[in-house]
Amino acid sequence: MTHTDTASGRAKMDHGEEFVDILEERRRSYDLGHALRTIKLHPYQGGPRCSTAKLNKAVLDSQYLRYVAEEIATETGSSVVEVREQARRLLEEMSQNLQLSSLRLMSYTITKVAKRLFSSIYVNMEGLSMLQKATQETPVILMPNHKSYLDFLVISYILFTYDIPVPVIASVIRKYLLGLKQQSIGLAEMKMVGEILRRSGAFFIRRAIGSDKLYWAVLSEYVKTIVRTGYAPMKFYVEGLRSRTLKSLTPKLGMMHMVLEPYFKSEVFDITLVPISISYDRVLEESLHAHELLGVPKPKETTTSLLKSTKVLQEDYGAMHVNFGRPISVRQMCEGKINRCQYNLTPRDLPQKPTEEAQACVRWLAHLVVRVQDEGSVISPWSLMACMLLQAPITALTEEGLLWHQLTGKTLWLRKLVLDCGARLNWPAQTPDSDVMSSAVALHRSVVHQKAGRVYLVQEEEPARRHPISPQERMMRTASAVLMLASYRNQSLHVFVRPALVATALHITESTQRDELFAFYCFLQELFSYEFVSIPGELSQDFEEACSLLKKCGAAHISQQEVTPSAGGMETLSFLRALIQPFIDSYQVMLRYLCEEGDQVLTEKQFLPAVRSLATRLILSGELDTYEALSSDTQKNLLLALRRLEAVTKSRASEENEFNVNKAAIRTIGDVLSGKIPPQMLQTTPDARL
Amino acid sequence: MAANGSGGGSDRQRVAQQRLRIIAGHLRRPADEDSAVRAAECKAPQSESDASAEGKTVPRRRQEIMKWNGWGYNDTKFIFNKKGQTEFTGKRYRLSGMILPGLQDWFENTFGASVHHKSPATNILNSSAVQPPNLNEAFVEELKSTGVPFSHDAEDRVFRANGHCLHEIFPLREGKIGRVPDTVVWPNCHNDVVKIVELACKHNVCLIPFGGGTSVSSALECPLEETRSIVSLDTSQMNRILWIDEKNLTAHVEAGIIGQDLERLLNESGYCTGHEPDSMEFSSLGGWVATRASGMKKNVYGNIEDLVVHIKMVTPQGVIEKSCQGPRMSTGPDIHHFILGSEGTLGLVTEVTMKIRPVPAYQKYGSVVFPDFEQGVACLREVARQRCAPASIRLMDNKQFQFGHALKPQGSSMFTSFLDGLKKFYITKFKGFDPNRLCVATLLFEGDREKVLQHEKQVYDIAAKFGGLAAGEDNGQRGYMLTFVIAYLRDLGLDYYVIAESFETSVPWDRVLDVCRNVKARIVRECKERGVQFSPLSTCRVTQTYDAGACVYFYFAFNYRGLSDPIHTFEQVEHAAREEILANGGSLSHHHGGGDRFKIKRLLIKRRRRVGVNDAAVITGCILTSKRWPGHPEPRGEEVILRSPRHVLTASPSRKLMGESSIYQPCTSSANTLPRPYHRSAGPLPYPVFHVPTSICQGKPLRLRTACHRVKLILGLYNVSSVLGPPLGARHCPPTVWLHRAPTSLSLYLHRGHCTQETENMT
Numbered sequence A: 001m002t003h004t005d006t007a008s009g010r011a012k013m014d015h016g017e018e019f020v021d022i023l024e025e026r027r028r029s030y031d032l033g034h035a036l037r038t039i040k041l042h043p044y045q046g047g048p049r050c051s052t053a054k055l056n057k058a059v060l061d062s063q064y065l066r067y068v069a070e071e072i073a074t075e076t077g078s079s080v081v082e083v084r085e086q087a088r089r090l091l092e093e094m095s096q097n098l099q100l101s102s103l104r105l106m107s108y109t110i111t112k113v114a115k116r117l118f119s120s121i122y123v124n125m126e127g128l129s130m131l132q133k134a135t136q137e138t139p140v141i142l143m144p145n146h147k148s149y150l151d152f153l154v155i156s157y158i159l160f161t162y163d164i165p166v167p168v169i170a171s172v173i174r175k176y177l178l179g180l181k182q183q184s185i186g187l188a189e190m191k192m193v194g195e196i197l198r199r200s201g202a203f204f205i206r207r208a209i210g211s212d213k214l215y216w217a218v219l220s221e222y223v224k225t226i227v228r229t230g231y232a233p234m235k236f237y238v239e240g241l242r243s244r245t246l247k248s249l250t251p252k253l254g255m256m257h258m259v260l261e262p263y264f265k266s267e268v269f270d271i272t273l274v275p276i277s278i279s280y281d282r283v284l285e286e287s288l289h290a291h292e293l294l295g296v297p298k299p300k301e302t303t304t305s306l307l308k309s310t311k312v313l314q315e316d317y318g319a320m321h322v323n324f325g326r327p328i329s330v331r332q333m334c335e336g337k338i339n340r341c342q343y344n345l346t347p348r349d350l351p352q353k354p355t356e357e358a359q360a361c362v363r364w365l366a367h368l369v370v371r372v373q374d375e376g377s378v379i380s381p382w383s384l385m386a387c388m389l390l391q392a393p394i395t396a397l398t399e400e401g402l403l404w405h406q407l408t409g410k411t412l413w414l415r416k417l418v419l420d421c422g423a424r425l426n427w428p429a430q431t432p433d434s435d436v437m438s439s440a441v442a443l444h445r446s447v448v449h450q451k452a453g454r455v456y457l458v459q460e461e462e463p464a465r466r467h468p469i470s471p472q473e474r475m476m477r478t479a480s481a482v483l484m485l486a487s488y489r490n491q492s493l494h495v496f497v498r499p500a501l502v503a504t505a506l507h508i509t510e511s512t513q514r515d516e517l518f519a520f521y522c523f524l525q526e527l528f529s530y531e532f533v534s535i536p537g538e539l540s541q542d543f544e545e546a547c548s549l550l551k552k553c554g555a556a557h558i559s560q561q562e563v564t565p566s567a568g569g570m571e572t573l574s575f576l577r578a579l580i581q582p583f584i585d586s587y588q589v590m591l592r593y594l595c596e597e598g599d600q601v602l603t604e605k606q607f608l609p610a611v612r613s614l615a616t617r618l619i620l621s622g623e624l625d626t627y628e629a630l631s632s633d634t635q636k637n638l639l640l641a642l643r644r645l646e647a648v649t650k651s652r653a654s655e656e657n658e659f660n661v662n663k664a665a666i667r668t669i670g671d672v673l674s675g676k677i678p679p680q681m682l683q684t685t686p687d688a689r690l
Numbered sequence B: 001m002a003a004n005g006s007g008g009g010s011d012r013q014r015v016a017q018q019r020l021r022i023i024a025g026h027l028r029r030p031a032d033e034d035s036a037v038r039a040a041e042c043k044a045p046q047s048e049s050d051a052s053a054e055g056k057t058v059p060r061r062r063q064e065i066m067k068w069n070g071w072g073y074n075d076t077k078f079i080f081n082k083k084g085q086t087e088f089t090g091k092r093y094r095l096s097g098m099i100l101p102g103l104q105d106w107f108e109n110t111f112g113a114s115v116h117h118k119s120p121a122t123n124i125l126n127s128s129a130v131q132p133p134n135l136n137e138a139f140v141e142e143l144k145s146t147g148v149p150f151s152h153d154a155e156d157r158v159f160r161a162n163g164h165c166l167h168e169i170f171p172l173r174e175g176k177i178g179r180v181p182d183t184v185v186w187p188n189c190h191n192d193v194v195k196i197v198e199l200a201c202k203h204n205v206c207l208i209p210f211g212g213g214t215s216v217s218s219a220l221e222c223p224l225e226e227t228r229s230i231v232s233l234d235t236s237q238m239n240r241i242l243w244i245d246e247k248n249l250t251a252h253v254e255a256g257i258i259g260q261d262l263e264r265l266l267n268e269s270g271y272c273t274g275h276e277p278d279s280m281e282f283s284s285l286g287g288w289v290a291t292r293a294s295g296m297k298k299n300v301y302g303n304i305e306d307l308v309v310h311i312k313m314v315t316p317q318g319v320i321e322k323s324c325q326g327p328r329m330s331t332g333p334d335i336h337h338f339i340l341g342s343e344g345t346l347g348l349v350t351e352v353t354m355k356i357r358p359v360p361a362y363q364k365y366g367s368v369v370f371p372d373f374e375q376g377v378a379c380l381r382e383v384a385r386q387r388c389a390p391a392s393i394r395l396m397d398n399k400q401f402q403f404g405h406a407l408k409p410q411g412s413s414m415f416t417s418f419l420d421g422l423k424k425f426y427i428t429k430f431k432g433f434d435p436n437r438l439c440v441a442t443l444l445f446e447g448d449r450e451k452v453l454q455h456e457k458q459v460y461d462i463a464a465k466f467g468g469l470a471a472g473e474d475n476g477q478r479g480y481m482l483t484f485v486i487a488y489l490r491d492l493g494l495d496y497y498v499i500a501e502s503f504e505t506s507v508p509w510d511r512v513l514d515v516c517r518n519v520k521a522r523i524v525r526e527c528k529e530r531g532v533q534f535s536p537l538s539t540c541r542v543t544q545t546y547d548a549g550a551c552v553y554f555y556f557a558f559n560y561r562g563l564s565d566p567i568h569t570f571e572q573v574e575h576a577a578r579e580e581i582l583a584n585g586g587s588l589s590h591h592h593g594g595g596d597r598f599k600i601k602r603l604l605i606k607r608r609r610r611v612g613v614n615d616a617a618v619i620t621g622c623i624l625t626s627k628r629w630p631g632h633p634e635p636r637g638e639e640v641i642l643r644s645p646r647h648v649l650t651a652s653p654s655r656k657l658m659g660e661s662s663i664y665q666p667c668t669s670s671a672n673t674l675p676r677p678y679h680r681s682a683g684p685l686p687y688p689v690f691h692v693p694t695s696i697c698q699g700k701p702l703r704l705r706t707a708c709h710r711v712k713l714i715l716g717l718y719n720v721s722s723v724l725g726p727p728l729g730a731r732h733c734p735p736t737v738w739l740h741r742a743p744t745s746l747s748l749y750l751h752r753g754h755c756t757q758e759t760e761n762m763t
């Protein structure tokens, strides 16, 4: 829980960390003065930073790019000079142009905007000072989670505020932003936005690189050069995309490889990774995301249009927490995992596939960072309420309303559980609990509203309707509210997910034997591998930890051989189970579709609407009571998991992303999931594959 | 140390005289008589061409001139005097008798040490602390009859029990004396050695060759596990130049001669070898060959492997040498390649024919300041690319530059420093050099005056491209002088709780900066993690350039107050640093050798075959695989033989495997008991054959695979206890005497399981 000292804008968490509201000071002083103040940076290892032009030249002149250019020239029959010229253009399109003056401008603008949107931006000072120290000693990689567009510059803003070198930012971006594709909005405007971002340190990565060898080469040399020279800290999203469900995503490894390679090849002594957890009380894009997930068309995603819409600027988004995690030394983490000698017998600039060892290590580290991001995120009271709201029958929310005191009672119960699990909860200690919860509801009036001691789901209003609303349409409206709720639930999912999987295993297997439970746990983790990110190779540690958490919160007895539900733990266990239930139900529906209705060969484009309409049917007929089956995220995750389980295979020849469906295998998975047959019946052993 | 900036002209004699004075210092010939020693003159076969028996530096009783628990001459050391100044005592060096006003401050600031916290050494060698000798009576009896001088005196023995690793010197300072040789023998010539080896074989005693005792790889340490009587073969009295061949520019020299004597004597005739390792005051020709030494002027003269033309080595199986002095041959692997660097494990080098050069007409020092180390390395790389390196070019990092500064003596014009006066102004103000980042290269040019001047210009032009500024001759000269006194400085540190060591590596060019940065950073991090209370000094310099890479030399030192077992901590840090070197693509050693069990044991074994081959096989001169060449009979005995062209390891005690040899000469030994290793017979060309000593087999017959495996492991560790060739028609192995290090390796490495465990314990 949080003790806030409003006067100074400081808040203390139960973890003893001190969070400081950086807006507090801005509210008291001149924004312009702040932006224009003298800045004293302690550069990396005392050396001066080179200019952008020099950096780019180093990239273009690199031996690595020479090799690649020659390779490509031979492959394509064009001349080396041409290829190198192409590389130069790519780099120009890509590169950042970090400038102090732009940072000042950015800082000024952000201060203005942030003061409107947020009540406070809390930053943990200890993390910040560790980061500051790290920037002087090693190249630093800032790795925030990505839940909102606003993440993009907020880190730079904070570092700028505290005189810490501002990062260059890897930004995956649509072509039109680069001015490569004509867009509805003016090209010039787009270019200008792009330029402003560049000057704030952003460098641009095309969204679909595919197999463009030269592009990969230029990008990776650019990234590596920045890391090698300690040009500036680098920020990138290891999850690759913005999470539309507020749940962590399975990390992408390409960028991570590039960033770590200078260490593997001994080009730097060490690299420091700083996981950063950004948590929002309320997310700017909440309804945008819900619409996207439901496949409902939404306004074109543009940077300016979002900020321009005055509506957005008038709303209150509560507080934002930015938690700078403990710096991770890559050297320390890689000990025993990477044998750097392997790079000694060939030139290090030779284009080479990463070794298996390196891949495994990168994968592991990337997952680890995501885990640390999760653990560092700050949970709001609202997220707990969302958990509870979602466990109420849907009709209670849409029609008769949920009793307020029932909701608050359960939320307070959950507060205890979440604290037992060791999470960072942001629950103001000085405010009466009921006020805390009421204000949470007030903040989220876009999702729920409170009336006469009851809580109702907000049904989206459509302007000027002509005909009466159809059941489908009504359902879609409920769905969008439910998906918003679900994403707020997801903010605290990481705290419960592993014990919840054990609780589910207990329930489905009806066994108390550890090894059986573990086998089922592994199966669940494998099937839900894209829902709940787990660290490769650490399933059994996770399982152990989950068991001891269950024990700690009194839900189960643990012995050498057994995990037995305890008498007083039923409430906890059923809560945990109910957290996972929507996922199981959704997956069952989709598996059913694949077995019974779908064709042998499918594309993703066919699969999504087909499953959605099946789910719609089932929801309307009352057979299915989770709206999460409608989410395209859930649907895609299932496909990915099935591919991993080899129940679905990509047919090679086809261009259209076609899948071959192995119906028998899918049936088996469904049967295992419903507990009809034990997980051992699956051919592949989950543990070995994770 | 040679100063000849203004010299020139072609007066060879004069130049030679000058060099003689400079290099040798002011050494008088020490008294040589000792009643404990039995003297007998050796009639060397070519004694008439004996260049000079006069002016030899090292007496049999080394204790008369040298320290027993520190570096160098008894009369020379650094002290902090009462006035808060540092003094260098004695008269031998240019720096001798001078005051160094800046050193104490630097010392206290760098290490957090204080002159009030002393950790003085035990002065007197307490003979009663030395274990009584474990004598092999029969051997001693027969040794007496040969007339070769020997001694069991405690002091004599202690003096031959160690090199100059920190872990060897540190206990001595505390008066702790470990296992020492039981006997010291002073052969006077090649034949004496043959006799001693023969007796050692016969009586199963362990022999350890001892040259100058400057080893820094623990190669001289007596293995604790050795139960046999250990005999130290001190070569110091085999110190004559036997002949000089002016037509071919070679000199034939006994292997015990030490560097300064060799240079001085050759200089008298107007020649030099140009081989100048920093330890040349004390290290011996045989030692250089045995450790693959490298001299600072290798760019002109070559490393030891380039300098030797012919080597004579006594092995338990006989004498091995090439049959001619041709400059190159292609009959099989070059036997020199496994003699060089064998560190006394294969035999004792007795005589060497070396290339000589006329003493250069002109010498000039120089120095260049670079804005930072990166620029400096880039410059050295360019110099190497253009193949225009001066006789010596070395690049010190900033820390070392500052260290060099602290060593500036008072009131001597040649020791002016560039942070003084005009130059200081020039460098720090005008050029914007940051005194905390700049670094210095020192240069030494040699040759004809004209050419030197031309060469100098070329190098300075290159330097200018990398932001380098010429910083004068004095700074260069001082840089070189310091390398000769640095070993004395360690003793000073040891007096005040500061321990220090150096190690070196060779790396490809593209990794030089990485190695320097990472190893230094690793040292700092390890010290911190291992509880060292004060931040360490961790510094490096690039000391040699090659076409494909460079040699990097690291110093590291720290204040050990507050540590319970400083040596252990130190070794852990050093180990980590070496691990870092390997991970960065550096070699275990560029010139110090790998004898140190610590390094080899723990690092090589841990690494896979490839690296083992890299480092160890070069030393042993062979590559081993455990594949058996098809068609060879199943082995029966315990002899494992390596036959090369296909690197076949096979075993066959009874077969004659050796063929016609043009490169091996029949043994010249007079003793019939010594098998003559190579004879004409049909069969493949001769290649190195490794003969597994009975002791490896531990008395039991071995299966081939096991034997191969063991030999491989041992060779991999290069504790090779084998010798060339099976005795003609021999059916069993003779006892092996060259096992002086093998026992360690045996117990530790024979079983793979065991060695893995070792390794894991370390990390």
Ligand SMILES: Cc1cc2nc3c(=O)[nH]c(=O)nc-3n(C[C@H](O)[C@H](O)[C@H](O)COP(=O)(O)OP(=O)(O)OC[C@H]3O[C@@H](n4cnc5c(N)ncnc54)[C@H](O)[C@@H]3O)c2cc1C
Pocket: B163, B164, B208, B209, B210, B211, B212, B213, B214, B215, B216, B219, B220, B235, B255, B256, B276, B277, B278, B279, B282, B283, B284, B285, B286, B287, B288, B289, B290, B291, B292, B293, B294, B295, B296, B343, B344, B345, B347, B348, B349, B350, B487, B591, B592, B593, B595
């Ligand atoms: C201050 C200092 C500076 C140094 N600088 C350099 C340098 O610049 N370059 C360099 O290469 N090394 C240097 N060294 C390392 C050392 O001086 C060399 O390894 C040198 O070659 C050793 O010679 P030594 O005569 O002292 O041999 P020792 O120390 O006596 O013996 C070294 C090894 O060789 C064996 N050995 C000795 N003589 C014979 C022989 N006749 N036959 C067979 N085996 C023999 C010994 O058994 C032992 O294993 C330095 C050492 C110190 C302490």
